[in-house]
Amino acid sequence: MGVNLETSRFFTRDFEENGSMERVTLFLNLANDPTIERIITPRLALTTAEYYAYQLEKHVLVILTDLSSYCDALREVSAAREEVPGRRGYPGYMYTDLSTIYERAGRVAGRNGSITQIPILTMPNDDITHPIPDLTGYITEGQIFIDRQLYNKGIYPPINVLPSLSRLMKSAIGEGMTRKDHSDVSNQLYAKYAIGRDAAAMKAVVGEEALSSEDKLSLEFLDKFEKTFINQGAYEKRSNFESLDTAWELLRIYPKELLNRIPKKTLDEWYTRRPSDKSANKDTRDNQDKPQESENLIDA
Known part of the structure; x- marks a missing residue:
């Protein structure tokens, strides 16, 4: 149109x-x-x-x-x-x-x-x-926010996760649908990414030398989150499980005590676990390997 x-x-x-x-x-x-x-x-x-x-x-x-x-x-x-x-x-x-x-x-x-x-x-x-x-x-029921600054940095797709949202997400994640740590990991990623954006803005004002060690960790997380989590190939097929494993790799940048959005029980179970561990719900993984494609597509 x-x-x-x-x-x-x-x-x-x-x-x-x-x-x-x-x-x-x-x-x-x-x-x-x-x-x-x-x-x-x-x-x-x-x-x-x-x-x-x-x-x-x-x-x-x-x-x-x-x-x-x-x-x-x-x-x-x-x-x-x-x-x-x-x-x-x-x-x-x-x-x-x-x-x-x-x-x-x-x-x-x-x-x-x-x-x-x-x-x-x-x-x-x-x-x-x-x-x-x-x-x-x-x-x-949700929005995906495309960010011009991320596009200029070569991030594809240039999705800014902070203003993006899904009102249906809470009803479609968790044990039996994706993985039981999904909600906690998502909340922690949002929080750390927001802190990283704030640290980047502070760096632009006072310089990196004036930042605390925690701020520098936030900058490292910000850079890796955009380059390894948000950034994907145009035809890359990444499952929810692969995304969650990548998220844990990023969160391990921080010591456990700084991951305050994740319950201790979940941290103890997943913080030291590696992607090679076969721990996800097998039925859910099998279902995800067989996505239901749209039979017809209408473009206007």
Whole structure:
């Protein structure tokens, strides 16, 4: 929606190269196409997805990009109708309008199909408080925040984990689903990464010589976390278990007493354990080795 030719060619080329084009239904609205067409494009895509999911009982992935262009089209139509503007000129009903798109993901009782949405939007001036990302954050079940600074450092994918979140994570991790240490490790990684970012900001002001030994450990963790945990190859397949093992390798940078977000019992069990130890839930590992692929993909 409202994309340039370069973006449209990127998606088309990627679908062709990985052999998924025959399973893709593509709705394309370029930047120079009519505004009203931009507004109906996501609804056409989602109606098609609902047919695949609830009539043909397929598992459908819907990628919507760029929702910012869609919202700009809403503002343009609202201004033409001389409606009272809301925040930054966007219509006051934009929250309701976006919810009619995002909330069409999910499942229907009595049907085996499902719809998964990945809406993509750009933040004007990298402002997370802008109405578009702000309202989207209230409606959706999670966000992945792409960071320009990480991209410039060569980290791929450049995901900033601090503003990223999943509201469903707590219901899908733990013993029997991933691994029993998952929640504790995640909390500790978040905390140490935040401390590392603060230490990096302090270093820029006072220099590394003025930092404490703990701050220097935080800087070491920050660098290794971004380069070994966040950074992945474009086609790398890393399991949850491999990620958790990598996380423990990073956390061993710190002495045990500094890992205060992890219970002592969990520390005693995992702090000295190495990835070669076969300790994970075997049934869960077997299930993870056989991911369920989406049968159809719709891109708008």
